[in-house]
Amino acid sequence: MPIPQHIQRLIGKYLAGEISREESAILDEWYLSFNDHEVEITATDNLNEEVIKNRIHKRLLEDILQKQALQVTKSRRRRYIPAAAAALIILGLSYFFFFNSGKPGFAPTGITNATSPNNDIAPGGNKAVLILANGSSIPLDSISNGIISKQGNIDVNKTANGLLSYSINSKDITGDNAELYNTIATPRGGxxxxxxSDGTKVWLNAGSSIHFPVAFADNERKVEITGEAYFEVVKDETKPFKVLTTSSAVEVLGTHFNVNAYDDEASVKTTLLEGKVTVSGKNEIPHLLAPGQQSSVSKEGEISVTGDVNIEDVIAWKNGRFQYTSVDLKSIxxxxxxxxxxxxxxxxxINLDFTGQLPRSVTVSKVFEKLEMTGEVHFTIEGRKIIVSP
Known part of the structure; x- marks a missing residue:
């Protein structure tokens, strides 16, 4: 059942220590009415964690111990969690944390009354290096907006903080342009x-790179990536778009998809949001993905495909969030x-799974503050090293 708005207001007062005796009685009566029906938690609800922890926990303990499984039904904007199962999350199967993430991007959000350590670490930002065809490098985070390079008849324009654009400054694309390759590389924290030049948009995550021609040849569009990138490919049936990694190749005509190809991950994962893509590995028959599916290509080139994937989790980084559904701590x-x-x-x-979301704009201590609420893990910041202990 949805949490009524007047109850949400009372919960807010309770957490702030501003609730009156009469209001507390109303809230207590509502808690006592809980059974194991579904409780709706909207994508902007920042209250349930403490409510569950402080009240429902005690009332549902006996029921929790009899539960054999935890089932979470997902939709694009809401999560429905049975009340007893929600408390079970706090107790240890999949710890639940939630910040009000606000709008996607780097909006300042999160808890503001927590004390941060003196050696706290700021989040990443728009940082990258552009390596031109002649080998020279341009630090993109420090250079002013405007045209920063001309290569053949291609203008390279920094249009805003964190955004670079390649555009053709004449009608004809010469063969020489297609042989000029650039690389954009983001550091860790970038x-x-x-x-x-064809209008395709690419988002690069931290510690990633893309190697591409300043203008595409007549018969194909091919790029190479490391790390993680999200693509919105402009459709062109005469020029397939190919993304190459160390162990896989993705081919599309026009679509939206994410490729995670970090070296420290066990496989290269391609997740399709819309359109169609084919994914191939070493000596493997190409696999066709439908929207909502994810392929996994091992370092040996073996391919598997699943439809059991949370799209919002996969692209949360692009939208300025960390977001997880029953993800192990080491992956986080x-x-x-x-x-x-x-x-x-x-x-x-330490073997823990977590479910929840945080804005990527908070300092690292804010992230650890949420994870430490489980009481099962602790973090110590020493310079740029994080020590993780039970």
């Missing part, structure tokens, strides 16, 4: 967006390591 910390440019050191064996 991200960047580029619009290629690999992302944190890249975005905050930190090294992770484990002291002790």
């Amino acid at each position: 991200q960047y967006q580029v619009t290629l 910390l690999r992302q944190i390591s890249r975005w905050y440019d930190v090294d992770i050191e484990y002291r002790g064996n």
Whole structure:
């Protein structure tokens, strides 16, 4: 059942310590009415975590211990979690954390009353280096907006902070242009967006790169990436668009998809949002993906395809969020390591899964503050090293 708006207001007062005795009685009566029906948690609800932890936890403990499984039904904008199962998340199967993430991007959000350590680490930002065909480098985060390079009849224009655009300044594309290759590389703690000469948009995550011709040849459009990139490819039936990684190749005509090809991940994952793509590995028959499917290509080139994937989790990084559904702690910390440019050191064996979301605009201590609420893991910041212990 949805949480009524007047109850949400009372919960807010309760968490702020501003609730009256009469209002508390109303809230208590509502809690006591809980059964194991569904509770709706909207994408902007920042209250349930404490509510579950402080009240429902005690009331549902006996029921929780009898539960054999946790089932979460997803939709694009809402999550429906049975009340007892929601409490079970807090107790240890999949710890639940949630910030009000606001609008996508780097909007300042999150908890503001928490005390941050003196050696706290700021989040990443729009940082990248452009390597031109002649080998010279341009730091994109420090150069002014405007045309920063001319290569053949292609203008390279920094149009805004974090955005680069390639455009043709004459009608004819010469063969020489197609032989001029550029590379955009983001460091750990960086991200960047580029619009290629055909209008295709590419978002680069931290620690990633894309190698591409300044203008595409007549018969194909081919790029190479490392790390992670999200593509919105302009449709052109005469020129297939190909994305190459160390162990896979993705071919499309025009579509939206994400490719995760970090070296420290077990496989290259391609996730399709719309359109169609084919994915191939070493000596493997190409696999056709439908929207909502994800392919996984192992380092040996073996391919598997699944439809059991949360699209919003996959592209959350592009929209300025960390977002997870029952994801193990080590996978989460690999992302944190890249975005905050930190090294992770484990002291002790920790096997935890988490569900929830955070804005990527918060400092690293804010992330750890949420994860530490489980009481099962602790983080120590030493310079740019994070020590993780039970």
